[in-house]
Amino acid sequence: MISKAYKTELDPNNVQRTLLAKHAGVARFAWNWGLARSIEEYKLTGKSSNAVEQHKQLNALKPTEFPWMYEGSKLLKADRFFPSTKTCSACGVIKEMPLSERTYRCDGCGLIIDRDLNAARNLLSNVKTNQSRGTEVRKS
Numbered sequence: 001m002i003s004k005a006y007k008t009e010l011d012p013n014n015v016q017r018t019l020l021a022k023h024a025g026v027a028r029f030a031w032n033w034g035l036a037r038s039i040e041e042y043k044l045t046g047k048s049s050n051a052v053e054q055h056k057q058l059n060a061l062k063p064t065e066f067p068w069m070y071e072g073s074k075l076l077k078a079d080r081f082f083p084s085t086k087t088c089s090a091c092g093v094i095k096e097m098p099l100s101e102r103t104y105r106c107d108g109c110g111l112i113i114d115r116d117l118n119a120a121r122n123l124l125s126n127v128k129t130n131q132s133r134g135t136e137v138r139k140s
């Protein structure tokens with residue numbers, strides 16, 4: 001039974017909105033590419049490759065055939081010591097959070113929020129404020 005529910009919304013800025021749209025476009029292309037490949041293979045052999053095989057094939061083609069796909073698969077990485085779980089997403093107070101504690105209760109402002117939702121909000125605002133300092137890595 002769900003005793004508490006949270007409603008949250010993303011509020012992406014223009015840069016983030018563009019990245020989200022690019023990501024969706026790349027995901028759509030990958031899906032359609034895999035589907036076309038499956039149909040083609042099925043017509044020729046009566047069988048089609050599975051998702052893992054197709055993923056490998058697409059990744060092999062990416063650098064030469066579809067380099068633009070990297071544009072849609074950028075990952076912003078937070079510093080590994082960024083205290084996303086320990087920080088109050090409303091007021092910024094930092095406190096210890098044992099893993100067993102699933103709800104964040106802020107001593108500073110009284111916020112009571114799901115542990116993971118609090119961490120997600122902190123990571124989102126970390127991306128918003130530190131976008132230029134964030135480490136950009138390519139997914140393979």
Ligand SMILES: [Zn+2]
Pocket residue numbers: 088089090091092093106107108109110111
């Ligand atoms: Zn707080």
